[in-house]
Amino acid sequence: MIKQLSITTPDQGLHEITTHIDQAIGESGTSIGLCTVFLQHTSASLLIQENADPAVRHDLQTWMNRLVRIDDPLYTHVNEGPDDMPSHIKSMLTSNSLTIPVVNSRLALGTWQGVFIWEHRHGVKHRNIVIHITE
Amino acid sequence: MIKQLSITTPDQGLHEITTHIDQAIGESGTSIGLCTVFLQHTSASLLIQENADPAVRHDLQTWMNRLVRIDDPLYTHVNEGPDDMPSHIKSMLTSNSLTIPVVNSRLALGTWQGVFIWEHRHGVKHRNIVIHITE
Amino acid sequence: MIKQLSITTPDQGLHEITTHIDQAIGESGTSIGLCTVFLQHTSASLLIQENADPAVRHDLQTWMNRLVRIDDPLYTHVNEGPDDMPSHIKSMLTSNSLTIPVVNSRLALGTWQGVFIWEHRHGVKHRNIVIHITE
Numbered sequence: 001m002i003k004q005l006s007i008t009t010p011d012q013g014l015h016e017i018t019t020h021i022d023q024a025i026g027e028s029g030t031s032i033g034l035c036t037v038f039l040q041h042t043s044a045s046l047l048i049q050e051n052a053d054p055a056v057r058h059d060l061q062t063w064m065n066r067l068v069r070i071d072d073p074l075y076t077h078v079n080e081g082p083d084d085m086p087s088h089i090k091s092m093l094t095s096n097s098l099t100i101p102v103v104n105s106r107l108a109l110g111t112w113q114g115v116f117i118w119e120h121r122h123g124v125k126h127r128n129i130v131i132h133i134t135e
Numbered sequence: 136m137i138k139q140l141s142i143t144t145p146d147q148g149l150h151e152i153t154t155h156i157d158q159a160i161g162e163s164g165t166s167i168g169l170c171t172v173f174l175q176h177t178s179a180s181l182l183i184q185e186n187a188d189p190a191v192r193h194d195l196q197t198w199m200n201r202l203v204r205i206d207d208p209l210y211t212h213v214n215e216g217p218d219d220m221p222s223h224i225k226s227m228l229t230s231n232s233l234t235i236p237v238v239n240s241r242l243a244l245g246t247w248q249g250v251f252i253w254e255h256r257h258g259v260k261h262r263n264i265v266i267h268i269t270e
Numbered sequence: 271m272i273k274q275l276s277i278t279t280p281d282q283g284l285h286e287i288t289t290h291i292d293q294a295i296g297e298s299g300t301s302i303g304l305c306t307v308f309l310q311h312t313s314a315s316l317l318i319q320e321n322a323d324p325a326v327r328h329d330l331q332t333w334m335n336r337l338v339r340i341d342d343p344l345y346t347h348v349n350e351g352p353d354d355m356p357s358h359i360k361s362m363l364t365s366n367s368l369t370i371p372v373v374n375s376r377l378a379l380g381t382w383q384g385v386f387i388w389e390h391r392h393g394v395k396h397r398n399i400v401i402h403i404t405e
Contacts (some may be wrong), residue, residue: 004300033267041380048177059209063224064227066209067337068333074329074336075329076325089333091319092364098232099173101266110176113176116152134304135269169402181364184358184362185312188277194344194358195358206271234306235306238272243272244310248311
């Protein structure tokens with residue numbers, strides 16, 4: 001089964017989408033199987049990370065912003081705004097595809113894991129996700 | 136087929152699990168197909184890397200430890216020990232899910248490739264892995 | 271369906287292989303499904319990135335070359351040439367496996383996305399790719 005989702009991200013940061021994915025699995029009727037989540041963009045990422053202490057997400061963001069600077073004179077791709085090239089680099093260092101087993105009609109995540117869309121750009125963005133679920 | 140494994144990692148470092156995965160494929164009876172290996176943690180990673188010269192793993196570890204410092208004053212998530220937040224960052228820079236084709240009842244790895252669990256924390260840890268195998 | 275491809279990369283850089291993958295999907299007769307692309311090497315990567323402005327690929331390469339230096343005294347794995355250990359690190363920071371949904375008999379990529387093999391070594395190399403396609 002294929003399902004397409006459109007997610008609105010309010011600003012740069014990690015936004016959890018675990019319940020959206022589990023809902024799609026429920027609709028598919030799959031109890032044991034495999035779920036692939038694919039992001040159709042290269043200036044945002046998909047990430048599985050801890051969803052307990054919000055300080056983890058805060059530190060991931062500040063560490064990444066220090067490694068991939070917005071004002072780096074190295075960039076030659078500057079015509080889409082100062083936050084575009086750093087967003088491509090952050091996407092390159094993470095992923096735009098996740099593949100996760102399904103057990104008991106849900107993602108087989110660990111106790112502290114959540115699925116996040118990591119918006120790297122500033123301001124409101126609309127992001128398209130394609131979900132594939134199979135047994 | 137879904138199989139769950141528990142791996143004990145003795146300390147920080149790359150620990151090869153290729154034979155564990157190939158054994159699960161053998162048990163599934165799948166000769167041609169797809170294998171997904173998923174780690175239910177966010178302070179360790181799964182990685183495919185060279186399994187020939189151990190100096191490669193040594194250099195991956197020392198390079199990563201220099202990029203992601205244990206004593207970085209940036210961290211605000213410090214209540215789980217000084218090696219926890221750097222472990223989340225190392226997990227973010229690598230992966231906790233691998234999807235690999237199966238050919239001849241084994242992972243279709245290249246000659247020099249092995250599948251590793253990369254433990255980022257110090258001390259003995261118990262890590263849960265979920266394997267999905269399909270044709 | 272499994273298909274094996276051999277790609278010759280002319281030198282370090284991002285080389286697009288989207289049409290090779292879509293051709294394999296066409297041969298498989300799959301209209302809706304899942305495609306996994308797997309690279310049997312650990313000194314090159316697979317990456318989904320923007321295929322519009324070539325300046326994006328240029329900046330990804332120069333940023334990565336600055337982060338992962340060819341002349342780093344940290345390296346102890348030096349017997350395969352000065353560009354080998356940095357190539358393993360670049361592979362570790364990116365991926366050698368991509369899983370992408372198939373819609374309308376093609377990869378369900380976003381408007382600006384392409385699939386690239388990222389050659390990290392210098393000089394001509396021959397790289398093996400295994401493609402798995404299922405419904």
